Amino acid sequence: MLQLADPTYQDLAALMHATVGLSFNDSKKSLVSSRLAPRIQKLGIPSYEDYYNLISSGDDGGEFQMAVDLLTTNETYFFREPAHFDLLERELSARRASPLALWSAASSFGDEAYSIAMLLADLQQQGRIGPTWQILGTDISDRVLRSASQAVYPEDRLRHVSPQRLKRHCLQGVGESEGLVQMSPKLTERVQFGQLNLLCPIDVPGPFDVIFLRNVLIYFDTPTKIDVVDRVLSQLRPGGLFFIGTAEGRVACNTPLETLAPGAFRKRPA
Numbered sequence: 001m002l003q004l005a006d007p008t009y010q011d012l013a014a015l016m017h018a019t020v021g022l023s024f025n026d027s028k029k030s031l032v033s034s035r036l037a038p039r040i041q042k043l044g045i046p047s048y049e050d051y052y053n054l055i056s057s058g059d060d061g062g063e064f065q066m067a068v069d070l071l072t073t074n075e076t077y078f079f080r081e082p083a084h085f086d087l088l089e090r091e092l093s094a095r096r097a098s099p100l101a102l103w104s105a106a107s108s109f110g111d112e113a114y115s116i117a118m119l120l121a122d123l124q125q126q127g128r129i130g131p132t133w134q135i136l137g138t139d140i141s142d143r144v145l146r147s148a149s150q151a152v153y154p155e156d157r158l159r160h161v162s163p164q165r166l167k168r169h170c171l172q173g174v175g176e177s178e179g180l181v182q183m184s185p186k187l188t189e190r191v192q193f194g195q196l197n198l199l200c201p202i203d204v205p206g207p208f209d210v211i212f213l214r215n216v217l218i219y220f221d222t223p224t225k226i227d228v229v230d231r232v233l234s235q236l237r238p239g240g241l242f243f244i245g246t247a248e249g250r251v252a253c254n255t256p257l258e259t260l261a262p263g264a265f266r267k268r269p270a
Contacts, residue, residue, distance in 0.1 A: 141195075
């Protein structure tokens with residue numbers, strides 16, 4: 001039975017904090033242990049210490065990225081926190097702006113990005129926004145980005161999508177693909193995905209009119225949250241909309257924001 005010794009746990013926590021900003025206090029030791037144990041056993045590595053030595057070596061064959069994937073939770077589904085999408089619909093309909101650029105900055109498997117795309121496609125069809133809009137989805141996990149690029153999802157993940165919207169924007173699987181849903185080409189051509197570490201300088205094609213940074217700040221300590229949020233908000237136009245998870249509390253940053261609703265903000269002009 002593998003045992004994660006305290007010194008090795010501290011080394012793992014320090015490595016994840018320094019490289020990708022993940023914050024693991026002492027109470028997360030069992031979580032880290034349980035997430036990494038199956039992988040360590042699969043590789044035939046004798047101990048957590050040896051695994052730490054591998055992923056911190058800089059010559060790990062991509063194993064560090066695998067460890068990051070295992071330690072970040074990616075539970076998600078379409079139209080999560082629907083009040084945010086209702087607010088986005090009202091704001092965009094009132095502006096009737098075009099072109100529009102939106103960024104899902106912690107996109108995970110792409111559920112959020114494609115939820116936004118469904119909404120914008122409907123607003124465009126109704127004449128409530130212009131025809132020129134694009135969505136960027138980024139995440140630190142290569143595994144979830146590969147899945148997002150395929151744009152295929154279990155039906156259960158779309159349980160909050162109306163039958164009418166499903167019919168407009170999705171292809172239902174049949175035969176061996178029964179129970180799966182494929183996003184339509186009219187959506188996939190509007191959504192691009194790329195890998196991004198939020199702790200590093202941001203190289204994205206901004207500025208953006210709307211940024212979603214939901215349910216990722218829980219992984220960071222307060223100083224890291226402030227740095228990440230200010231870095232992300234530097235890519236948001238004045239007057240643009242910014243969303244975090246409603247359970248993440250007050251947003252920690254130095255950028256002036258106006259609160260619109262729980263987890264929803266407008267960037268104030270400088």
